[in-house]
Amino acid sequence: MHKLIRLELEKFKLSGYVWRALIANFVIFGLICVISFIEKIEGAEVFQDRYMALQIIETMIRATFIIFAGVLLSRIVISEFKNKSISVLFMYPINRKKLIVAKLLIVVAFTFICIILSYFLVGSSFYVFDRFAHVVPDSLPFADVLSYFSIVLMNALAASCMSLIPLYFGMKKFSGSTTIVASIITVLIVCQNVGGFTLNSIIFIPISLSLLGVFIAYSAIKNIENIDVIN
Amino acid sequence: MTYILRTTQLTKSYMGNEVVSNVNMKIKKGEIYGFLGPNGAGKTTIMKMITNLVKPTSGEIELFGEKLMNQSYHLLGRMGSIIENPIFYDKLTARKNLELHCEYMGFHNKQAIDEALVLVHLKNIDEKPVKDFSLGMKQRLGIARAIVTKPEFLILDEPINGLDPVGIKEIRDLFKMLSKEYGITILVSSHILGEIEKVADTIAVINQGKLIEEVTMEHIREKNSEYIELATNDYKKTAYLLEHQLKIVNFRVIDNYFIRVYESDVSLGELSKMLILNDVVIESIHKKESSLEDYFLSLLNRGGISA
Numbered sequence: 001m002h003k004l005i006r007l008e009l010e011k012f013k014l015s016g017y018v019w020r021a022l023i024a025n026f027v028i029f030g031l032i033c034v035i036s037f038i039e040k041i042e043g044a045e046v047f048q049d050r051y052m053a054l055q056i057i058e059t060m061i062r063a064t065f066i067i068f069a070g071v072l073l074s075r076i077v078i079s080e081f082k083n084k085s086i087s088v089l090f091m092y093p094i095n096r097k098k099l100i101v102a103k104l105l106i107v108v109a110f111t112f113i114c115i116i117l118s119y120f121l122v123g124s125s126f127y128v129f130d131r132f133a134h135v136v137p138d139s140l141p142f143a144d145v146l147s148y149f150s151i152v153l154m155n156a157l158a159a160s161c162m163s164l165i166p167l168y169f170g171m172k173k174f175s176g177s178t179t180i181v182a183s184i185i186t187v188l189i190v191c192q193n194v195g196g197f198t199l200n201s202i203i204f205i206p207i208s209l210s211l212l213g214v215f216i217a218y219s220a221i222k223n224i225e226n227i228d229v230i231n
Numbered sequence: 232m233t234y235i236l237r238t239t240q241l242t243k244s245y246m247g248n249e250v251v252s253n254v255n256m257k258i259k260k261g262e263i264y265g266f267l268g269p270n271g272a273g274k275t276t277i278m279k280m281i282t283n284l285v286k287p288t289s290g291e292i293e294l295f296g297e298k299l300m301n302q303s304y305h306l307l308g309r310m311g312s313i314i315e316n317p318i319f320y321d322k323l324t325a326r327k328n329l330e331l332h333c334e335y336m337g338f339h340n341k342q343a344i345d346e347a348l349v350l351v352h353l354k355n356i357d358e359k360p361v362k363d364f365s366l367g368m369k370q371r372l373g374i375a376r377a378i379v380t381k382p383e384f385l386i387l388d389e390p391i392n393g394l395d396p397v398g399i400k401e402i403r404d405l406f407k408m409l410s411k412e413y414g415i416t417i418l419v420s421s422h423i424l425g426e427i428e429k430v431a432d433t434i435a436v437i438n439q440g441k442l443i444e445e446v447t448m449e450h451i452r453e454k455n456s457e458y459i460e461l462a463t464n465d466y467k468k469t470a471y472l473l474e475h476q477l478k479i480v481n482f483r484v485i486d487n488y489f490i491r492v493y494e495s496d497v498s499l500g501e502l503s504k505m506l507i508l509n510d511v512v513i514e515s516i517h518k519k520e521s522s523l524e525d526y527f528l529s530l531l532n533r534g535g536i537s538a
Contacts (some may be wrong), residue, residue, distance in 0.1 A: 007331060007334055007335065011331055083318065083321075084318050085319070085320060087284055087314065087318065088318055088332075089335070091307055091310075091312060091314075092304075092307060092308070093306075093307040093308030094304060095302075225301045225302065227286075228285040230245075230285065
């Protein structure tokens with residue numbers, strides 16, 4: 001499995017995505033700084049409480065990387081079917097299930113790790129920013145950044161599983177754009193925030209969506225040995 | 232006799248449409264087996280079933296003496312193939328593609344990549360991504376990928392597509408060399424008769440999903456010997472003369488008009504001289520060689536369509 005993952009990374013030059021993830025982090029950080037700073041200048045109350053800043057950061061990161069996962073899925077899974085290179089892959093003396101599992105593992109692991117690392121990166125940068133700009137009421141203690149982590153962890157786990165939902169739609173017609181649109185719709189469901197209220201906080205929604213993602217991956221893998229690679 | 236491949240009553244249908252029906256074929260170890268048939272005859276589908284990409288609706292495939300199942304992954308490592316147009320990871324270079332191929336196949340002789348590229352005459356391609364290759368170059372690279380691990384069994388679907396005449400000759404020689412020197416069994420398909428005829432030891436003619444005939448080239452050559460065809464004003468007398476004067480027995484009267492003499496040691500001159508001396512008027516006389524093409528066309532026509 002380790003070797004299969006390494007070969008996938010080589011094949012799609014996935015190291016490039018690490019840079020893209022870093023750039024995304026930078027943009028998220030810039031955005032949160034600009035928003036809070038301008039609001040402060042205009043005299044509005046930016047964050048109702050200390051956690052809100054962290055919540056917004058976490059939501060933005062999660063949204064970004066669910067869509068990232070959609071892009072990855074379309075690149076390493078859907079495009080193989082679309083370009084028919086899957087027929088090359090399926091002619092190797094390697095279990096088809098393992099080949100697909102390796103691909104999906106990359107997507108899930110990448111999403112999870114990126115969300116966690118990005119939270120630390122953007123969260124601590126924002127903490128430093130707040131020391132100077134004082135945008136959070138009573139200023140943001142670093143302990144809060146850490147204690148909020150348990151929520152981030154749960155959300156990251158859920159997001160990694162949810163990120164597999166677009167697989168179902170993408171595999172219908174082997175379309176990369178459908179995959180990405182599906183991931184954007186997923187984001188619209190779980191990452192919106194209306195005045196502090198978010199669907200993600202109704203615990204039933206993230207849990208059922210995560211289970212749906214896992215189920216979609218499972219059913220894609222389950223039957224893969226018996227299907228015809230036509231096209 | 233060891234067979235690399237044997238199929239029994241192999242059938243594939245898509246939504247009730249039989250594209251391959253009841254094919255029984257046998258490929259002997261070490262031979263070049265030519266698959267001949269018009270476009271859409273079912274050649275590719277059969278090859279996909281052999282490589283496990285497509286699962287048969289009914290019937291069996293036996294590869295290397297073992298029944299091919301959905302989980303027979305280990306058998307795939309003993310085959311090399313090009314199915315339809317060769318497909319690559321086209322943002323990568325040719326060498327990277329071959330390296331990935333070797334890794335997936337579990338083959339670790341890096342030198343083999345250079346050897347394979349030389350064998351298919353691909354040069355100066357080091358920095359180029361495969362998407363910039365011409366069709367002919369891709370075809371060569373596809374062949375290189377199929378042979379790089381020196382598999383026991385090569386499956387090549389229309390391998391000469393997109394090659395120029397010189398390229399076709401090079402690749403043909405390569406196949407013969409692989410078969411002779413490495414003892415690799417080759418299954419090669421084409422809709423071009425002339426090509427198959429030049430490399431194959433055994434030819435299978437397939438049309439509309441059915442295997443019409445499986446014959447050795449040797450057998451075909453014997454069957455299609457030369458003959459002299461002559462037309463005279465009196466076929467009965469001619470036949471009598473042939474039998475009693477020239478002691479020829481191997482001839483045939485066609486439509487009570489033409490006579491075909493299959494004896495090979497009778498010359499045209501001898502025959503006409505004898506007939507003239509016996510007052511038979513010769514209306515036409517010529518030597519004919521029924522070509523392989525005629526033979527195959529007749530086979531295909533028997534299958535129900537005009538090729």
